[in-house]
Amino acid sequence: MKLLYKNIYEKLKKFYHLKILKRHYYRLGKCNKCGACCENIYVRHNGSVIKTKEEFEKIKKEDDYSFYQHIKIINQDDFGLIFECSKFDKEKRLCKDHKNRPSICRNYPSEEIFSFGAQLQDKCGYNFTPIQSFEEIFSKISKKPIKNFEQIN
Ligand code: SF4
Numbered sequence: 772m773k774l775l776y777k778n779i780y781e782k783l784k785k786f787y788h789l790k791i792l793k794r795h796y797y798r799l800g801k802c803n804k805c806g807a808c809c810e811n812i813y814v815r816h817n818g819s820v821i822k823t824k825e826e827f828e829k830i831k832k833e834d835d836y837s838f839y840q841h842i843k844i845i846n847q848d849d850f851g852l853i854f855e856c857s858k859f860d861k862e863k864r865l866c867k868d869h870k871n872r873p874s875i876c877r878n879y880p881s882e883e884i885f886s887f888g889a890q891l892q893d894k895c896g897y898n899f900t901p902i903q904s905f906e907e908i909f910s911k912i913s914k915k916p917i918k919n920f921e922q923i924n
């Protein structure tokens with residue numbers, strides 16, 4: 772009986788993550804408070820990573836989201852600008868305003884980081900695991916009808 776409940780629970784969990792939340796990965800693990808995500812930050816605005824200083828200045832003027840007012844450009848690489856946050860206490864490695872941290876920080880890490888080629892910080896206590904196995908995805912794809920020549924043209 773226990774096994775039956777476990778299977779039902781797993782199926783519901785999978786459905787919820789795949790169909791409702793539209794996720795591809797389960798986020799596992801927990802925050803070990805290393806502080807690494809408060810340093811060397813990429814910031815996505817309207818779906819893409821902020822890439823230039825000019826773009827960032829424009830966003831800051833147009834958007835009063837307070838997070839933009841307390842981050843500073845420290846570097847740049849192929850993905851985009853790299854920021855640090857003035858609310859990060861480098862000695863204690865803690866957020867000085869943890870209670871009021873913005874949603875970008877509350878939701879970190881989310882699987883969206885993969886969409887622009889970024890990865891989790893090495894020290895991060897979280898990890899991601901695919902919701903569907905390779906076999907499940909492959910079996911779904913192979914069941915789809917193959918379009919014939921007339922349909923393609
Ligand atoms: S607001 Fe706090 S949690 Fe967010 S990046 Fe800054 S220091 Fe980190």
Ligand code: SF4
Nearest residue numbers: 802803806808895896
């Ligand atoms: S990098 Fe990961 S473990 Fe470290 S503070 Fe950020 S969320 Fe927590």
